[in-house]
Amino acid sequence: MKIVVFGTGGVGGYFGARLAQSGCDVTFVARGRHYAAIKAHGLRIESPLGNFALEAPRIVEDISTVQQADLVVVAVKLWDTDEAARSLAPLVSRGAAVVSFQNGVQKDETLGKHLPRESIIGGVCYIASVISSPGVITHSGTMQKLVFGEYDGSRSARVQAFHAACEKAGITAEIADDIERLIWEKYVFLVGLSGATATIRRPIGAIRTHARTRAFLFDVMHEVVAVGRAKGVRLPADFAGNRLAFCDTLPEGMTSSMHHDLENGNRLELPWLSGGVASMGEALNVPTPRNRTIADILELSADGRVSG
Structure with a gap:
């Protein structure tokens, strides 16, 4: 899968780095000092499960520069969801699915104001991780779990493909039958x-x-x-x-x-x-x-x- 991680903070940075480390095709979207640090020095993960670094990850400041994706992982702060959804429309029109691992219960409703409902996969994550300094994600504890699924309960090819990618990356992952x-x-x-x-x-x-x-x-x-x-x-x-x-x-x-x-x-x-x-x-x-x-x-x- 071609995966875009939109928001390279504690959630997106950690899970995206695990996916990239395992060989997945991952593009990160970040901004400001965090983007500059990753661009210059790579992305470092500090975790009880093992520290590692991506020396030269593919990273952009503007998602409009990404031409193709199979899946966009949305991990921006909730106040940025409307803007993020609008910027995702071109990728979605070219076939990308979207899964949000943001906080809250209103995130997918917000995405659905700007994107076709059928493009949205429901998702939740369980992890304690933060940007401890620009370019560095610190993970506390050993919990690192993603749960996702189609809103109609089907086991689509796209959720199965993402589940396989997570398993390859050593991420605890489940496909949900009742994601709401x-x-x-x-x-x-x-x-x-x-x-x-x-x-x-x-x-x-x-x-x-x-x-x-x-x-x-x-x-x-x-x-x-x-x-x-x-x-x-x-x-x-x-x-x-x-x-x-x-x-x-x-x-x-x-x-x-x-x-x-x-x-x-x-x-x-x-x-x-x-x-x-x-x-x-x-x-x-x-x-x-x-x-x-x-x-x-x-x-x-x-x-x-x-x-x-």
């Missing part, structure tokens, strides 16, 4: 992890071992489940308990990308995470007091600087 439900399952965990770590400003280990912060984490996730069920997603009523047990299996030092962004003064994906839950809950008349509080607490830092 799995996207929401990830969202429950993601909103809990991001909201709790960013507001409490501690990693998951400390949060899950204290009774009150553990209860807070559970309540945040329970609200997401309630909103999803109100939207018709097939989530079990007790799914927040399932995700809390999953949090107990994580490395104690694990945190979230939103916590990382907060500490580094970067823009936050808050409107699509706890803020998104609060907005959807309000529209559906589902109470979301914990997520509304998280959104309110972090609002002054949401654009990457302290306002006021």
Whole structure:
């Protein structure tokens, strides 16, 4: 497969590098200092699964310079999704499929405003990784999993081909029969992890071992489940308990990308995470007091600087 990784951050950089290292045809799209560092010195991955470097990866600043692709992996920040989708239209018109491993549950709806619905594959990822410095992706822990699938549940040739590429690269990967439900399952965990770590400003280990912060984490996730069920997603009523047990299996030092962004003064994906839950809950008349509080607490830092 000809794969384009659109957004070479913690997610796109890590998984794209694994695919490229295994021999896949991968083109990276990056910008700014990160692009310049990769262009000059290559892309370095630091991981408990093994450090490695791509000395001269194929990388561009503008996706319009890419003429052909079988699959585009979208891994830009959520606020860039509209612009990214518009720029992908020429590649999609020439046959490219698109799979987003971004955060949230509204990403594919946004892509679908600009791209044919049949071009979009649903996807979720599980990894803790960040750009630790320009040209360097640091992976925490050993979890590195991609789950993807067609929205109609079919096992198409394109999802099977991508699954084979992931397996060759040593990436844990699954083809999903009900990708919408799995996207929401990830969202429950993601909103809990991001909201709790960013507001409490501690990693998951400390949060899950204290009774009150553990209860807070559970309540945040329970609200997401309630909103999803109100939207018709097939989530079990007790799914927040399932995700809390999953949090107990994580490395104690694990945190979230939103916590990382907060500490580094970067823009936050808050409107699509706890803020998104609060907005959807309000529209559906589902109470979301914990997520509304998280959104309110972090609002002054949401654009990457302290306002006021």
